[in-house]
Amino acid sequence: xxxxxxxxxxxxxxxxxxxxxxxxxxxxxxxxxxxxxxxxxxxxxxxxxxxxxxxxxxxxxxxxxxxxxxxxxxxxxxxxxxxxxxxxxxxxxxxxxxxxxxxxxxxx
Amino acid sequence: xxxxxxxxxxxxxxxxxxxxxxxxxxxxxxxxxxxxxxxxxxxxxxxxxxxxxxxxxxxxxxxxxxxxxxxxxxxxxxxxxxxxxxxxxxxxxxxxxxxxxxxxxxxxxxxxxxxxxxxxxxxxxxxxxxxxxxxxxxxxxxxxxxxxxxxxxxxxxxxxxxxxxxxxxxxxxxxxxxxxxxxxxxxxxxxxxxxxxxxxxxxxxxxxxxxxxxxxxxxxxxxxxxxxxxxxxxxxxxxxxxxxxxxxxxxxxxxxxxxxxxxxxxxxxxxxxxxxxxxxxxxxxxxxxxxxxxxxxxxxxxxxxxxxxxxxxxxxxxxxxxxxxxxxxxxxxxxxxxxxxxxxxxxxxxxxxxxxxxxxxxxxxxxxxxxxxxxxxxxxxx
Numbered sequence: 001x002x003x004x005x006x007x008x009x010x011x012x013x014x015x016x017x018x019x020x021x022x023x024x025x026x027x028x029x030x031x032x033x034x035x036x037x038x039x040x041x042x043x044x045x046x047x048x049x050x051x052x053x054x055x056x057x058x059x060x061x062x063x064x065x066x067x068x069x070x071x072x073x074x075x076x077x078x079x080x081x082x083x084x085x086x087x088x089x090x091x092x093x094x095x096x097x098x099x100x101x102x103x104x105x106x107x108x
Numbered sequence: 109x110x111x112x113x114x115x116x117x118x119x120x121x122x123x124x125x126x127x128x129x130x131x132x133x134x135x136x137x138x139x140x141x142x143x144x145x146x147x148x149x150x151x152x153x154x155x156x157x158x159x160x161x162x163x164x165x166x167x168x169x170x171x172x173x174x175x176x177x178x179x180x181x182x183x184x185x186x187x188x189x190x191x192x193x194x195x196x197x198x199x200x201x202x203x204x205x206x207x208x209x210x211x212x213x214x215x216x217x218x219x220x221x222x223x224x225x226x227x228x229x230x231x232x233x234x235x236x237x238x239x240x241x242x243x244x245x246x247x248x249x250x251x252x253x254x255x256x257x258x259x260x261x262x263x264x265x266x267x268x269x270x271x272x273x274x275x276x277x278x279x280x281x282x283x284x285x286x287x288x289x290x291x292x293x294x295x296x297x298x299x300x301x302x303x304x305x306x307x308x309x310x311x312x313x314x315x316x317x318x319x320x321x322x323x324x325x326x327x328x329x330x331x332x333x334x335x336x337x338x339x340x341x342x343x344x345x346x347x348x349x350x351x352x353x354x355x356x357x358x359x360x361x362x363x364x365x366x367x368x369x370x371x372x373x374x375x376x377x378x379x380x381x382x383x384x385x386x387x388x389x390x391x392x393x394x395x396x397x398x399x400x401x402x403x404x405x406x407x408x409x410x411x412x413x414x415x416x417x418x419x420x421x422x423x424x425x426x427x428x429x430x431x432x433x434x435x436x437x438x439x440x441x442x443x444x445x446x447x448x449x450x451x452x453x454x455x456x457x458x459x460x461x462x463x464x465x466x467x468x469x470x471x472x473x474x475x476x477x478x479x480x481x482x483x484x485x486x487x488x489x490x
Contacts, residue, residue, distance in 0.1 A: 038143075039434065039452065039475075040409045043347045046186055047143065047168035051209060052227060053251070053268070053296070053348065077344065082294075082312060084344035089410055 024093040033097055041098075044082065049102075053082055057102050070099035133178040133195050136482050137439070139450065139457060140170045140183075143475035147183065149195055152441055152448075152481060155459055155469035159198040165189040165205070171212045171478055174485035175237065176219035181480070182237070184213040190224055192240060195482070202240045206233050214257040217304075217488065221278055223263045225255035232265055234278065244283045246276050254298025254309050254351070256489050258322050266295035266309045273298075273309060273320060273329060291318040291329035299351035300489035301361065301376065308332070310351050312366060319379050332379045333363075333372055342367040343390065347408035350393050353489030354440075357400035357420035364391035364405070371405060373423060383423040388414050393437065396420065397462055398444035402427075406435045406449075415449060417465060427465045431458045436476070442483035450476035 025033065038047060044054035055061065062070065074095040077085035086095065135152040146162040164170070166187035173182050180201070181193045188207035191200055209228035215221070215237065223234045232252050234244040250269030258264050261279040266272065273291045277284040293313025300307050300322075307320040316334040320327050349364035360382055363372045371394045373383040389411025396403050403418045412434050417427035434452035440462070441448075447460045452475050459469035484490040 035453075040346065042168050043409075046166070046209070048166055048187075050187075052169065052186065052211070082296075082345070082348070084346055088344070089346075 024091070025097040029094070030097065033094055034101070037098055037101060059103055062102055065103075067096065067099040067103060070102060071095040074098055131196065133482050134442075136178070136195050137448075138172060138181050138183075138193070138195070138480050139471075139473050139476050140167050140172070140478040140480075141474040142167045142170060142436075142452070142477040145185075146474065147181075147193065148471070148473050148476075149193075149198055150457075150471060152446070155471065157471050157473070161193060161198055161200065163200055163203075164191050167477070169211065169477075172480050173213060173215040173222070173490070174480070174482050175215070176485055178482040178485045182213065182215065182222050184210055184224055186210060188224075188226065188228075190222065190235065190240060204235070204240050204242075206235070206242065211251070211253045212255055214255050214263055216257055216261050216263070216278060217259055218261060221261070223255055223257075223276075225252040225265050227251040227253075230267065230269070232263065232274075232276065234263070234276075234283070244276075244278070246274065246283060246285060248272075248274065254295055256298060256300040256307060256353070258300060258307070259304040259488065262322075264298070264300065264307050264320070264322070266291065266298055268294055268296065268312075271295065271313075273307070273318070275322075275327065286327070288320065288327065288329050291320070292316065292331065296348050296366070297351045299353050299355055302353055302356055302488055304488040306361075306376075306379070308351065308355075308361070308363070310349060310363070310366060312345075312348070315367070317363060330379070332374060333381055336365060336372060336381075336384075337368045340368055343369065345390055345408065346410070347390070347392055347412075349391055349408075352393065352395065353487065354393075354395040357396040357403055360400075360420060362394045362396060362403045362418075362420070364394045366390070371403070371418065373420075385418050385423045385425065387425075388416055388428070395438055395440070397447070398440055398442060401444075402462070404438050404447060406438060409434075412436075429460070429465060431467075432456070437478045439479035439481055441481065448479050448481075450479055452476060 045057045046052045049057040075087045077083045137150045139148040145164045148157045149159045165185040168186045183191045188210045192202035194201045207226035213224040230250045231248040232246040248267045250267040255265040263276045273288045275286040292311040295309040296312045298309040309318045315337040319332045355361045389407035391405045394405045405416045415429045419426045432451035432454040437450045449458045457471045461468045
């Protein structure tokens with residue numbers, strides 16, 4: 001029995017960083033992600049996120065959308081459109097960070 | 109005697125002043141600074157920036173064309189801005205915001221008309237190159253792109269949403285529009301070869317490209333390289349490739365593939381495949397050095413710190429450089445001796461000797477993207 005408790009504890013510890021979610025994104029990562037959104041999402045969504053080949057990503061355009069949905073779109077893309085899946089290049093925590101960043105009125 | 113001496117001295121002193129006022133534009137160029145809405149006017153011979161000019165609006169995905177006298181640049185901004193820049197006075201001499209969201213433009217073969225392709229609202233607007241007064245609006249029913257100039261005062265563009273290409277003949281009093289339907293699924297960009305004959309649109313929605321022979325009595329679209337990626341796994345595209353009029357390499361045309369990490373070679377006349385080269389990443393620009401002996405390729409995120417050089421006869425990679433994070437564009441000097449490479453995230457333009465493939469100079473620039481040299485004024489489709 002004590003073995004099981006220990007195992008559970010160990011599992012919990014392992015899981016902790018994942019549960020922490022966006023807390024896993026530190027200030028240096030935040031700067032990198034902000035740059036990514038501006039420049040690399042910007043190549044399709046525009047530097048000001050007013051859209052291009054990709055749809056606008058301004059807080060107004062995304063208003064009412066759920067952060068889970070946005071994070072899922074970022075991670076898995078939109079099939080049969082030009083929106084690529086970013087899962088190979090970022091963690092879930094990073095996708096959630098970007099979703100929150102897009103939903104909040106950061107610029108102007 | 110003293111008067112003559114004084115006069116002589118004066119003219120000697122005055123001479124440099126005069127020489128400074130006279131300056132030719134043939135070795136000048138413009139570097140787009142995408143994040144700050146500014147451009148650098150550069151001197152190719154001196155490897156130097158001459159001036160920074162501000163006030164161009166949103167320059168993400170900006171491009172430009174030159175007037176036939178190589179004095180003016182027409183800068184196309186993402187925000188629909190069309191701005192006319194005087195390279196000599198280093199000032200903006202005209203600006204209109206003609207749409208909500210634009211993707212590029214072209215200048216007519218006679219230099220009299222400037223056309224802009226728009227995402228929002230779709231279609232192409234055409235302006236007087238002198239005054240920037242609008243002379244025509246060509247609706248498209250979708251996102252217009254791949255806008256090129258063609259001989260005979262024509263413009264050609266494609267429509268992402270509908271898979272159409274339109275040929276706009278501006279030689280008469282009214283625009284004459286010919287629409288080719290079903291050229292392929294989701295054209296994303298296009299080029300016209302430097303003889304003004306072949307318009308090639310890249311397709312996002314299918315493996316393959318679409319070619320139109322503009323010399324034909326009745327131009328029709330023909331699929332080329334259909335299903336070129338068959339059997340291979342499709343890879344995500346983090347940045348759309350670009351097609352530009354630097355595609356002719358000897359008797360071949362070189363094209364970036366999409367969804368696959370390779371460049372494609374076709375025979376310039378038959379448009380049949382002549383080979384493929386596996387590359388470091390998803391190619392963005394595949395540009396033939398003037399003369400066509402080699403092709404330089406840069407790549408989409410996350411492989412965008414690298415440039416590869418491919419021999420156009422053997423299709424082998426003969427050089428690989430790592431200029432730095434986010435290589436966005438390359439431009440050759442008119443005879444191909446140097447290549448200037450913009451490195452966005454290190455705020456610099458690196459100048460390479462195209463023979464040794466070694467860097468020979470550098471210019472500081474804010475988030476540089478497109479580099480454009482004035483020699484483009486005299487080439488079709490640029």
